[in-house]
Amino acid sequence: MTAQLFLEQTLNGLQQGVTLFLLAAGLTLVFGVMHLINLAHGTLYMVGAYVAATVTQISGNFLWGVIAAVAAAGLTGAAIEIIALRRLYDRGHLDQVLATFGVIMFFNELVKVLWGPQALFLSPPAILSGTVEVIPGVPYPAYRLLIIGVGLAVALAVRQLITGTRTGMLIRAGATDREMVGALGVAVNRLFTRVFAIGAMLAGLAGAMAGPLLAIEVGMGEHILILTFVVVIIGGIGSVRGALVGALLVGLVDTYGRAFLPVVLRGVLSPTAADGIGASLSSIAIYVLMAAVLIWRPRGLFQAYG
């Protein structure tokens, strides 16, 4: 029984982890190459979820919803980059934070105007609505397994992109020395827009995949953005490998904390007190993890390239 619960929670943690990775990879790439801190990254996740819900409803096919979400997030990301963020690369982080804060305000309100203030709900495709017995005796929702699979596949694809393609080579070179890459005749502007769009598409994919698991509402992007920040801080800003390790760590610690802390506390406190305090403590578990990593390594677990 306990072993089964543990396995189930491990899978939940992995699923949350890979979703966080999809966001953290984009955020860390954009920071690594453009030195831009982009608060509006969560907005692209929200755009992905909303577009996925709408297109799935119209077309009746979740796959079309996901494709549309990735495309919409990519286009939105490219548009934001070209209109506003491009002017911020040479500015301080303070200006970047404020301008992207303004972008968040705008998009949150725009989504309210377009979709209304009430939350949307999206059900997973019928084929995936059942459960699978991964390990005998542990039935697990097929849809969550698919998320884990897609997340890991994307992690491999991103690795391939960075280590095995020309774009990846330019990303690595750009992270090391932007000006030199420009001086060697690379159209740096176009490279930046491309990197930004790739990050945006990953965020849109995360939003579309997470859509059936939660209420799709304004503000969902900021909630996950801050978790993503924690991931990136733990992993080391600019490092995609760090993003993967950090995301899985955060996903697992958060899930284990929520599942097991109240149970552990019941050993010493009354059940109601244990549940109340357990919930409060487990909600800060990942921040304690972050603080611990910072004491040990102030610049995160992994170094960025170069």
Added chain:
Amino acid sequence: MSAPPRRKQVVNLTGLLVLLALPPAAFALGEPFLISVATRIVIAALAALSLDLILGFGGMVSFGHAAFLGIGAYVVGILAHHDVESTLIPFLPGAWHGSAAALVQWPLAVLAAALFALLTGALCLRTSGVYFIMVTLAFAQMLYHFFVSLPAYGGHDGINLWQRSMVPGVDLSKDWVFYYVCLFILLAALAVFSRIVNSRFGMVLQGCKQNEARLAALGIATGRYKLAAYTLAGAIAGLAGALTANQTEFVGPSLMHWSRSGEILVMLILGGIGTLYGAVAGAATFLALEEILTSLTEHWMLFLGPILVFVVLFARRGIYGWLVGPESGDD
């Protein structure tokens, strides 16, 4: 060099007169609700001012300033809550039923916020640059989630206060009295801060912003100065939080939501960083803009967002910098 400082004095004096004359003017106009707007402005200015000390002078971009406000507000809320219910405060060594007295609540609010600033500051200051922004944000959000999932003090819904803090001989329940108390605190903080930034301590702090390595090479333990400034800023923000709780007579986790930290930052940038007085100008402009836009359209953020991007991209020096003219960047 006599003209620009005079212009600065004229701007400051005009601002002071407007703030002093506001309650009588509001009564004369028959719009007493303006006093509560003005009180919000004064309290927000105090919060932005405390941020200016670490951001404008110390170069520390804190994105978690609302946490200190939240702590200050919750100290007031929790003490008042136990006072009304006459229940014991849990997890304290002695038996204490809370208090409604401002002279107990407010200093404790300041102390609690300073303590949180000291502890998190010691960790946050191990990092710098973009890490510092993210880590301060993360700690504030940690506190937000902690209070959201704390059922003893209302969780998401927070605590409603029955009355404002009690001060012997002063009736804070009158809005105009409360306004003048807040204004007095703001002016006192401005006076203290302008002494601080020009003291040796302030010089070291400004040096940290320009070139920390060089100061360290001169044998100055810059970390301690930055931590002291961070703690002081947290303490003053905690006081602003205690005032916020009194102003709205409500305490909830939304006070420390990360967007509140963003708003304080925006006010400061709008007004002009590193000027102290800019915090007041920024708070007034931001909240006035918010009042005007909300009266025009429900979707006011649709306009405030782009305005903000525009200000960041094109108006670098802030409103105060624009008011006092180009020559007065440093006095």
